[in-house]
Amino acid sequence: MDIILASQSPRRRELLERMGITRFKTVSPDIDERAFDGLPPEELVRRLSAEKAGAVADRVDDGAIIIAADTVVALDGTVLGKPGDDLEAFKMLSTLSGVRHQVYTGVTVLLGGERFTEHEVTDVTFRELSEQEIEQYVATGEPMDKAGAYGIQGYGALLIEGISGDYYNVMGLPVCRLGRMLSRFGIDCLRLAAGQD
Numbered sequence: 001m002d003i004i005l006a007s008q009s010p011r012r013r014e015l016l017e018r019m020g021i022t023r024f025k026t027v028s029p030d031i032d033e034r035a036f037d038g039l040p041p042e043e044l045v046r047r048l049s050a051e052k053a054g055a056v057a058d059r060v061d062d063g064a065i066i067i068a069a070d071t072v073v074a075l076d077g078t079v080l081g082k083p084g085d086d087l088e089a090f091k092m093l094s095t096l097s098g099v100r101h102q103v104y105t106g107v108t109v110l111l112g113g114e115r116f117t118e119h120e121v122t123d124v125t126f127r128e129l130s131e132q133e134i135e136q137y138v139a140t141g142e143p144m145d146k147a148g149a150y151g152i153q154g155y156g157a158l159l160i161e162g163i164s165g166d167y168y169n170v171m172g173l174p175v176c177r178l179g180r181m182l183s184r185f186g187i188d189c190l191r192l193a194a195g196q197d
């Protein structure tokens, strides 16, 4: 069965491969992510992941399984998306300094008329950061294409004191949850990983 990752994110590609799924295509979802601004984080990521899956479903064969996801950072319920420029990245990181926030990822798996959407939440706590440290982190260029202006998988790790929940959810794909969702469609990741397909 064809598997399509409805994403342009290199992180999501890498994580799907790490789940044991090596044969899949990627199709970039063409949606206006700002269309749902104002929704609470949990509803927003669920809605956006469903929209991304739906947008790609319109462009591919009916028999393919489509996987899509969306990630946002939320501080006291307020959504932080991707920063538009260095100044915005600096401001986002300043608000995250020394406090705990939540990372929400919504994930949708779709096959023909059947569609499941779920979400996962991970708590992330930043250490206290000085202005100079934030400026230095922004200068690495890492914040720009990432929700909340950091990447846990990169230099962002230097800012993080602790996390509670699925690490991979912060990177953009709730691996454990997605594995269970795929099993409903007959895809057994451990079986694939073991070469038993």
Ligand SMILES: Cc1cn([C@H]2C[C@H](O)[C@@H](COP(=O)(O)OP(=O)(O)OP(=O)(O)O)O2)c(=O)[nH]c1=O
Pocket: 006, 007, 008, 009, 011, 012, 028, 029, 033, 052, 069, 070, 071, 072, 073, 082, 103, 145, 146, 147, 148, 150, 151, 152, 153, 156, 170, 171, 172
């Ligand atoms: C918080 C955090 C986010 N991110 C990334 C994951 C997502 O790629 C990005 C959030 O943007 P998304 O809109 O979820 O995804 P995307 O635009 O990169 O890709 P696509 O819509 O095509 O699937 O932020 C990290 O890589 N590391 C982190 O620690």
